[in-house]
Amino acid sequence: MSNAVVARPAPADVLELLKPITWFPPMWAFGCGVVSSGAPLSERWPLVIAGIVLAGPMLCGMSQAVNDWYDRHVDAINEPNRPIPSGRIPGNWGLYIAICWSVLSMLLAAALGPWVFAAAALGLVMAWAYSMPPIRLKQNGWLGNAACGLAYESLPWFTGAAVMSAAIPDWRVIVVALLYGLGAHGIMTLNDFKAIDGDKKMGVNSLPVLLGAENAARLACVVMAVPQLVVVSLLFAWDRPYFAIAVSALLVLQLGFMAHMLKAPRDRAPWYNGTGVSSYVLGMLISAFALSSIGGA
Secondary structure (H helix, E strand, O other): OOOOOOOOOOHHHHHHHOOHHHOHHHHHHHHHHHHHHOOOOOOOHHHHHHHHHHHHHHHHHHHHHHHHHHOHHHHHHHOOOOOOOOOOOOOOHHHHHHHHHHHHHHHHHHHOOHHHHHHHHHHHHHHHHHHOOOOOHHHEHHHHHHHHHHHHHHHHHHHHHHHHHOOOOOHHHHHHHHHHHHHHHHHHHHHHHHHHHHHHHHOOEOHHHHHOHHHHHHHHHHHHHHHHHHHHHHHHHOOOHHHHHHHHHHHHHHHHHHHHHHOOHHHHHHHHHHHHHHHHHHHHHHHHHHHHOOOOO
């Protein structure tokens, strides 16, 4: 009999694979959905906590495991110290973790209601389609970034509102959630700047690879700004001028950050992700409070 010990990943390496730093955007978007519903939190705290876990550690963590598994060859160039290419998560454990997290996510979503389950299932399908051949949406920067933006912002927002209302959210909530998800396409484009070299070598057609750094950065700025302008217009139309002015002020701030970033986009894209994106997500929360004040769901 063989005395060989089957290598298993350490818990710390599994946590690193799930990338906790990436959980914030969908958790924040879920919170915006909760706020936008206008429903009281008094008796719904357990559902809210479960929804936050679903949006962040579960679904987002699952998507990171899936992406790292199918990107292990690219990461060997761009980020060789990541858990899978470094060998700290050996064999097929990366795939096993992704599958396990997918199943657990769906079980939790099912417990939160049919609309939450439907949104989570769509997010799960998008996460696998983003990374897994032969679909591999990330091979196309247009489609891949759209999928990420919707999965990271629109679906969690919808889910948060659905958890609070136990029904499909108000149409205004859905429209604003979709607009912020579309704007996040630009955020994802800027996020691709860090992997330009590896993407070129592996044939990944991210927008910085397809369009060049300067053009991709300009496009990202337009894609981020236009949906926010639409949100501002809608808030004025819905008689919420003070909220609209606040979102407008944050957009003006972002435009200043964009002008600085565009002078050296490849070097400054990470900087913008820490400044302009913060203003973007704060605008999301202000918009959510605007929706809650007109009844939301």
